[in-house]
Amino acid sequence: MKKAFVEEAEIQLGNGLQSILDNSVDAICRYNLRDQSFSYLSPGFVVYNIFGRSREEILNMSYSQLRGLISEMDVEEATILGALRKENAININISLRTPGGATRKLSCRVVPVIGQGKNLTHVDCFIRRAGKVSINNEYRNPLEDELQTSRKILKIIFDNTPTLLVIWTSDMKHFSMNRFAEKILGWTTREANSFDFLSSIFPDSGIKESAKDYMSSLQPGFSEWVCNAKSGEKIPVDWANVRLSNNLNIGIGIDLRERKAEAALKEKNEALENRVAERTEALSKSQLDLEHAQRIGNIGNWRFEAGTDRLVWSDETYRIFEIEPGTRLLFSDYLELVHPDDRDAVDRSWRAALEGKEYDLEYRILVNEKVKWVRQKAYLEFGTSGNMIAAFGITQDVTSRRMAEDKLKESESRLRLALESGNIGVWSWNLKTNKITWDEKMERMFGVPPGWFGGTYKEMERLIHEEDVTHFRKAIDDTLQQSLPFETIFRIRYGKRGIKYISSKAQIADDRNGKPVSISGVCFDITGMKEGTENLINRLSQELLRSNKELESFAYVASHDLQEPLRMITSFTQLLEIQYGDRLDNRAKEYIGFATDGAKRMYDLINSLLAYSRINKKEIIFSRIDGNKVVESVQKILALKIEEKNVKFKIENLPHVYGDYDQMIHLFQNLISNSIKFNEKSPEITISAIEGKKYHTYSIKDNGIGIEPQYFDRIFQIFQRLHPRDHYEGTGIGLAICKRIVERHGGRLWVESQPGKGSTFSFTLHRRAPANKSF
Numbered sequence: 001m002k003k004a005f006v007e008e009a010e011i012q013l014g015n016g017l018q019s020i021l022d023n024s025v026d027a028i029c030r031y032n033l034r035d036q037s038f039s040y041l042s043p044g045f046v047v048y049n050i051f052g053r054s055r056e057e058i059l060n061m062s063y064s065q066l067r068g069l070i071s072e073m074d075v076e077e078a079t080i081l082g083a084l085r086k087e088n089a090i091n092i093n094i095s096l097r098t099p100g101g102a103t104r105k106l107s108c109r110v111v112p113v114i115g116q117g118k119n120l121t122h123v124d125c126f127i128r129r130a131g132k133v134s135i136n137n138e139y140r141n142p143l144e145d146e147l148q149t150s151r152k153i154l155k156i157i158f159d160n161t162p163t164l165l166v167i168w169t170s171d172m173k174h175f176s177m178n179r180f181a182e183k184i185l186g187w188t189t190r191e192a193n194s195f196d197f198l199s200s201i202f203p204d205s206g207i208k209e210s211a212k213d214y215m216s217s218l219q220p221g222f223s224e225w226v227c228n229a230k231s232g233e234k235i236p237v238d239w240a241n242v243r244l245s246n247n248l249n250i251g252i253g254i255d256l257r258e259r260k261a262e263a264a265l266k267e268k269n270e271a272l273e274n275r276v277a278e279r280t281e282a283l284s285k286s287q288l289d290l291e292h293a294q295r296i297g298n299i300g301n302w303r304f305e306a307g308t309d310r311l312v313w314s315d316e317t318y319r320i321f322e323i324e325p326g327t328r329l330l331f332s333d334y335l336e337l338v339h340p341d342d343r344d345a346v347d348r349s350w351r352a353a354l355e356g357k358e359y360d361l362e363y364r365i366l367v368n369e370k371v372k373w374v375r376q377k378a379y380l381e382f383g384t385s386g387n388m389i390a391a392f393g394i395t396q397d398v399t400s401r402r403m404a405e406d407k408l409k410e411s412e413s414r415l416r417l418a419l420e421s422g423n424i425g426v427w428s429w430n431l432k433t434n435k436i437t438w439d440e441k442m443e444r445m446f447g448v449p450p451g452w453f454g455g456t457y458k459e460m461e462r463l464i465h466e467e468d469v470t471h472f473r474k475a476i477d478d479t480l481q482q483s484l485p486f487e488t489i490f491r492i493r494y495g496k497r498g499i500k501y502i503s504s505k506a507q508i509a510d511d512r513n514g515k516p517v518s519i520s521g522v523c524f525d526i527t528g529m530k531e532g533t534e535n536l537i538n539r540l541s542q543e544l545l546r547s548n549k550e551l552e553s554f555a556y557v558a559s560h561d562l563q564e565p566l567r568m569i570t571s572f573t574q575l576l577e578i579q580y581g582d583r584l585d586n587r588a589k590e591y592i593g594f595a596t597d598g599a600k601r602m603y604d605l606i607n608s609l610l611a612y613s614r615i616n617k618k619e620i621i622f623s624r625i626d627g628n629k630v631v632e633s634v635q636k637i638l639a640l641k642i643e644e645k646n647v648k649f650k651i652e653n654l655p656h657v658y659g660d661y662d663q664m665i666h667l668f669q670n671l672i673s674n675s676i677k678f679n680e681k682s683p684e685i686t687i688s689a690i691e692g693k694k695y696h697t698y699s700i701k702d703n704g705i706g707i708e709p710q711y712f713d714r715i716f717q718i719f720q721r722l723h724p725r726d727h728y729e730g731t732g733i734g735l736a737i738c739k740r741i742v743e744r745h746g747g748r749l750w751v752e753s754q755p756g757k758g759s760t761f762s763f764t765l766h767r768r769a770p771a772n773k774s775f
Contacts, residue, residue, distance in 0.1 A: 027127040030113070034121060036063040050106065050127055052098035071095045071103060084112040085120055105130040164237060164253030184255055186230030224256065236260060298397035304331065304378075306388045320374065320397045322367045339364035339371065353380055354388055362398060373402040425523040427506075429457075431480075431516055436460060445502070445525050447494045465491035465499065479508055480516055489526070501530045570596065620660045620744055622769055627654030627698065630661075631687055634668045641676050645683055652688040655696050657765040659745050667741045668700075670734040671761050675702035678759075695747065695764040702760075707753040715751070738763075746770055 021028055027044040031037075038059055046055050051069070072095035083090040089111040096104045106127050113122035158165055164181040168174060177189045227235045237253040244250055300317025304310075311329045318325040321337060338346050342363040353359035359378040364371050378393030425442035429435075436455045443450055446463050453459060464472055468490040475488040486506035494500045506521020577584075577592050584592070631651055635642060657664075675685050679702060686701040707715065716739045742749040742763045753759035 027125075029125050029127070031123050031125065032121070033123065039122065045127075050104075050129060051096065052100070052102075052104070069096050071097050080110065084110065084123060087112050087114055087120075164239075164251070164255065166251040166253075168249055168251075169247050181253070184229070184235060185227060225253075227253070300395050302393055302395060304391040304393075306390060317395050320367075320372070320395055321365065337365050337367070339366055353378060353391075356380075356382075359393070362402075372397060373399045423525055427521055427523065429519040431518055442523060445500075445523060446492060463492050465493060467491070479506070479519065483508055483510075483516070486519060486521060500525055500527045502526070620663065622658050622766075623661060624656055624769075625659055625661055625664055626656055627689065630664050630668055633665055634672055637665075637669060638673060638676070641673070645676055645679070647676055647683045647685060650684070650686040652686075654687065654689050654698070655691050655767075657696055657698075657767065658769045659765055663741045663745075667738050667763075670738050671700045674734060674761075675700060675704060675759075678702075679704035692764075692767065694767060696767050697762055697764050699760055699762045701758065703758040706755040706757050707751065707759055708755055709753075712751055712753075716749070 021042055026042075027050040028040070028042040029038055029045070030040040032039050041055060041059060043055075045051060045058060051058055073092060074094075075090065075092045080090055080092065089109060091107070091109050094106050094108060096106055098104055106129060108128075109126045111124040111126070112120055113124060115121035158167075158176075159179045161178065162180055163178075164184060165178040166181060167176045175189065177185070177187070182188055223239060225237055225239045227237050229235050236256040238256055239251065239253045242250045242252065298316070298320065300314045300320050302314065302317050303312040305312065309330050309332075311331060311334055313321075313325075313329065315325045318327070323329075335343060335347065346361065346363050349359060349361045359376070359380070361377075362373060362375045365374055366372075375396045375398045376393060378391050380391045381389045383389050423441065423445070425445045426439045427442055428437050430437075434457065436453075436457060438453050438455075440450065443453060446453075448463070461469060461472070472488060472490050475486055478484045479486040486504070486508070489501060489503045492500050492502055503524040503526045504521055506519050508516050509518045509520065511517045573592055573595050577589070577596075628651070631654065635649070641647075672685065676683050681703070684703045686699075688699050688701070690697045690699075716735050738761075739749045742765075745765055747764035747766070749761065749763040751759055751761050
């Protein structure tokens with residue numbers, strides 16, 4: 001709008017200025033320095049007979065011809081050219097020869113015109129004759145008519161254009177406002193005919209000190225100002241100042257009130273449209289959220305139109321009933337979907353709701369030959385006459401909950417049966433209220449009358465045997481502080497002299513922050529069980545002790561008594577071979593060899609069994625033993641084997657332990673012998689120890705054939721062998737003896753091994769003399 005207005009204003013002003021140029025008393029021309037020709041030649045040249053030549057003659061003259069007309073000039077051409085290049089105008093006086101030979105005095109002002117690139121392209125010349133001016137009558141009447149017509153047109157345009165127009169001279173001798181400006185501002189031209197008025201009516205215009213300063217600061221283009229109207233109203237205008245000449249100025253203003261009102265209305269409409277769009281989007285999102293929420297909660301909504309008997313369902317309601325969304329349904333259609341056994345109840349509840357009662361019902365429906373449980377709740381709207389207008393409600397699929405409730409009821413029934421059958425009492429402790437609740441079984445178990453127990457911890461603790469209160473409190477503290485399951489056995493006094501043993505177990509429940517809020521548990525009366533168990537354990541212990549003694553005696557006697565007949569068999573077999581050897585063939589001699597070898601193996605087994613029996617039977621004499629000396633003694637005993645197999649030892653500084661010296665020799669001898677025997681290369685044996693607070697852990701590591709993990713337990717059993725006798729000699733009792741020695745010293749023996757990578761046998765022994773010397 002602004003651009004169109006400016007263009008229209010420029011056209012109007014251009015027409016007015018053209019009229020001014022055409023009717024000026026001066027001869028005005030623009031000369032193109034590049035083409036050396038006139039771009040413009042005003043009628044004044046002919047009207048006021050400036051050159052004494054016609055317009056066509058002047059336009060067709062070259063620069064040299066024009067220069068030849070000048071007889072005298074008061075300024076040098078170089079000075080003129082220098083001023084023009086510096087963009088300065090210059091005044092000169094010239095004498096011009098007319099065609100009749102007369103000389104004519106002319107005053108000329110030459111103004112430079114600078115083009116793109118700041119190059120001098122044209123000059124504008126304002127030429128006036130000195131003295132009395134004669135007017136060429138040939139042009140007088142038409143020009144005056146045209147001038148009058150132009151003035152009238154310009155006056156009509158000036159007064160009637162719907163734009164604020166103000167024209168003034170820089171010296172404020174002439175000032176004029178058009179009618180539109182007077183109407184808008186409320187001032188007349190006469191009232192506003194002062195420079196101070198301009199600065200007060202346009203406070204933002206920059207008109208502050210003088211017209212000259214203001215004119216030099218004028219910038220092209222529009223800027224928004226606020227005008228002070230006579231009524232005091234502040235009127236926004238789009239204002240532009242145009243300098244027509246050094247003295248003439250025009251101000252152009254557009255009243256922005258209507259435009260601002262339109263903009264405000266447009267902004268308001270846009271804001272309203274945005275709010276509508278936002279609400280529409282929010283409504284769409286809410287609808288989508290509602291659909292998602294209904295699907296998550298298995299809840300659908302519905303509406304019943306009383307006048308049409310028609311049901312309107314949401315998509316989720318259709319999904320619950322497994323019907324195609326959009327299917328038209330009447331109330332009678334809906335009743336057909338209800339389970340036959342529940343149909344009458346639903347119908348009665350609906351009729352009761354029509355009389356104002358609450359409608360909230362759970363019932364079954366038949367869906368594709370399946371049974372579902374639904375909950376339906378409704379709100380009924382009634383008119384002034386008491387008739388129902390519409391009903392609104394929800395339908396929720398509660399099949400999963402009902403199934404869970406049925407399972408829970410079944411589970412509770414089984415739990416009650418188990419509690420009844422097992423004589424189990426149930427208790428619960430609310431840690432927030434510090435209230436303990438018991439069931440009837442607990443009251444009977446603790447022997448208190450119904451309702452006697454007050455539900456406090458102190459009352460419960462009073463019923464516990466005084467010797468068990470401390471460990472009962474500790475069990476409670478461990479549960480609360482470490483969140484450990486509560487499990488303990490304690491005694492209670494029952495009757496005057498009776499005592500009961502109670503086993504109690506419980507679980508702690510935490511809130512969302514992990515803070516304990518309650519403990520729930522059960523109590524078992526284990527008095528009979530404990531008494532029976534103790535009697536059984538005592539009886540079994542006595543039988544086991546007697547059996548062990550009998551077994552040890554049998555093993556010792558058997559192994560000792562069997563040696564005599566075995567020696568007789570060996571002796572007579574050898575005599576048979578010596579005295580009758582020359583009469584026996586090779587097969588007989590082979591049989592004698594088998595008998596001798598078998599007798600020898602039997603002898604070794606009996607000796608091993610006798611050694612094992614002695615280990616169990618012999619009393620342990622504990623003393624402080626130097627591990628290094630024990631190993632040195634064993635090395636001397638096994639010196640021949642060590643030298644034969646070129647055994648290399650790595651023995652660390654071994655700590656002192658407490659044990660039976662002879663059995664320690666036997667232990668180390670068996671383990672080192674095994675490391676040498678079960679090795680197919682030059683044995684390397686490392687003996688080390690790790691010191692502990694109560695026990696030292698000894699380790700004997702070798703580079704032998706190793707043991708597969710599945711045989712770790714088997715090798716410590718009596719007479720168990722992993723290899724044939726022709727590969728490795730022995731009875732298979734050595735490791736069993738080692739295990740028994742370590743266990744009798746209160747320690748334990750184990751092995752770590754991999755086939756082909758050797759074995760490490762480790763055992764623990766007391767660091768100090770044990771208080772209990774019987775293991």
